[in-house]
Amino acid sequence: MDFGFTDEQEQFRDMVHTWVEREVPKEKARDFEAQEFEYPFELWDKMSAAGFHAIGLPEEHGGQGGDVVTQMILARELARSLAGLTWIWGISSFCAKSAALFAPEELKKELIPKLAAGDIRIAISLTEPSGGTDVLGQMKTSATKVDGGWRISGQKIWSTAAHVSQYLMLVARTDPNAAKAARGVTIFLVPNPSEGIEIRQIPKVGMRSVGSCEVFLDDVFVPDTHVVGEVNQGWYQMLQTLNNERIMVAALCTGILDGVIEDAVDYLGQRSAFGKPIGQFQVLQHYLADMVMWRKQAELVTYEAAWRQQKGLPCGVESTMAKVIASEHAGKAADLGIQMLGGMGYALETNMQRYWRDVRLYRIGPITSEMARNVVAESYGMPRSF
Ligand SMILES: Cc1cc2nc3c(=O)[nH]c(=O)nc-3n(C[C@H](O)[C@H](O)[C@H](O)COP(=O)(O)OP(=O)(O)OC[C@H]3O[C@@H](n4cnc5c(N)ncnc54)[C@H](O)[C@@H]3O)c2cc1C
Numbered sequence: 001m002d003f004g005f006t007d008e009q010e011q012f013r014d015m016v017h018t019w020v021e022r023e024v025p026k027e028k029a030r031d032f033e034a035q036e037f038e039y040p041f042e043l044w045d046k047m048s049a050a051g052f053h054a055i056g057l058p059e060e061h062g063g064q065g066g067d068v069v070t071q072m073i074l075a076r077e078l079a080r081s082l083a084g085l086t087w088i089w090g091i092s093s094f095c096a097k098s099a100a101l102f103a104p105e106e107l108k109k110e111l112i113p114k115l116a117a118g119d120i121r122i123a124i125s126l127t128e129p130s131g132g133t134d135v136l137g138q139m140k141t142s143a144t145k146v147d148g149g150w151r152i153s154g155q156k157i158w159s160t161a162a163h164v165s166q167y168l169m170l171v172a173r174t175d176p177n178a179a180k181a182a183r184g185v186t187i188f189l190v191p192n193p194s195e196g197i198e199i200r201q202i203p204k205v206g207m208r209s210v211g212s213c214e215v216f217l218d219d220v221f222v223p224d225t226h227v228v229g230e231v232n233q234g235w236y237q238m239l240q241t242l243n244n245e246r247i248m249v250a251a252l253c254t255g256i257l258d259g260v261i262e263d264a265v266d267y268l269g270q271r272s273a274f275g276k277p278i279g280q281f282q283v284l285q286h287y288l289a290d291m292v293m294w295r296k297q298a299e300l301v302t303y304e305a306a307w308r309q310q311k312g313l314p315c316g317v318e319s320t321m322a323k324v325i326a327s328e329h330a331g332k333a334a335d336l337g338i339q340m341l342g343g344m345g346y347a348l349e350t351n352m353q354r355y356w357r358d359v360r361l362y363r364i365g366p367i368t369s370e371m372a373r374n375v376v377a378e379s380y381g382m383p384r385s386f
Pocket of ligand 1: 124132158
């Protein structure tokens with residue numbers, strides 16, 4: 001088994017690393033994040049200029065191609081500085097890849113080149129207020145067939161960046177009588193704004209500039225041309241894209257571990273107590289050793305999941321485990337990082353608190369650690385617990 005990068009992937013990693021240092025070093029990332037409700041358009045535009053939105057998208061539609069390992073390298077390198085803000089790339093990448101797989105040809109031709117260039121954004125509108133884990137059981141947003149299209153009514157929650165997106169990739173129930181809840185939902189690309197849509201941002205703990213939104217839909221018309229994939233098969237289509245999303249989240253959390261370790265090592269060398277650098281205290285060295293060992297675990301499981309996906313091997317359990325291991329280890333590391341920085345760890349002028357706030361999300365979304373553990377246990381023959 002070989003987890004080594006190709007020469008091209010190594011060069012790509014070096015290029016992104018240099019780009020991050022030049023364009024979005026940690027001080028800049030801190031400023032971007034701090035502006036609550038002010039979407040970081042400058043960051044988005046920088047990513048567009050660097051061509052990052054095109055990575056992983058088919059070349060025939062204006063993408064740059066690029067395999068899952070290349071995408072994973074990008075997510076990790078960005079997150080070392082940007083932490084959760086990396087997800088402004090992640091959301092767009094997820095939606096673009098789903099559109100590339102399932103959208104009708106005409107829509108692909110129209111949208112993917114614009115997505116690849118960063119000229120438009122798409123937000124994911126799946127979760128509803130009555131439940132994200134039991135999203136199918138609780139889905140109340142419905143779409144009714146009318147002449148030439150569909151009328152959608154309902155409510156979504158936590159649609160990240162919906163307020164600045166030109167489309168919502170929205171899942172709605174299209175067959176209330178389907179024998180199985182999974183069989184009666186459809187994915188729509190809802191133009192935004194549209195008559196009947198109202199969007200409100202939710203104040204939140206991390207990634208504060210990137211609004212996560214409530215979306216209210218009142219009889220919103222969506223043309224037939226904007227149905228993504230097959231009517232009533234939306235859930236099965238989404239399942240095909242979830243592994244990639246989990247691998248990207250795991251890579252993002254591994255990047256946060258990189259940032260945490262970098263800042264911890266710096267501080268251990270700079271700060272003194274009792275006449276010596278605090279890095280000489282064994283307990284702090286042990287904290288650092290734990291962080292490094294957590295990162296090694298996160299890196300290995302993430303790379304293996306990516307490698308499996310690239311080879312076309314089953315990777316559902318591996319990508320789920322990678323997401324849990326990387327997010328939980330990164331959370332523990334950021335917490336210890338704050339401890340190592342003492343009072344400065346609690347100050348908004350350092351990055352440690354930003355890593356800690358941002359990474360907390362990834363134990364909750366896109367799948368909670370509890371639900372992810374259900375997936376892992378079931379893969380060991382356990383009966384479904386819910
Ligand atoms: C900042 C942020 C950004 C987000 N961005 C998006 C986005 O862009 N688009 C989108 O659609 N969604 C988004 N989400 C939603 C996210 O995916 C959901 O929050 C997540 O799926 C959990 O759903 P919930 O919040 O409704 O929690 P619930 O489903 O209500 O869960 C509550 C608790 O019950 C536990 N639980 C539930 N069922 C089980 C079970 N069977 N076994 C064990 N435990 C269980 C959960 O693990 C959790 O601990 C975002 C969320 C946040 C906070």
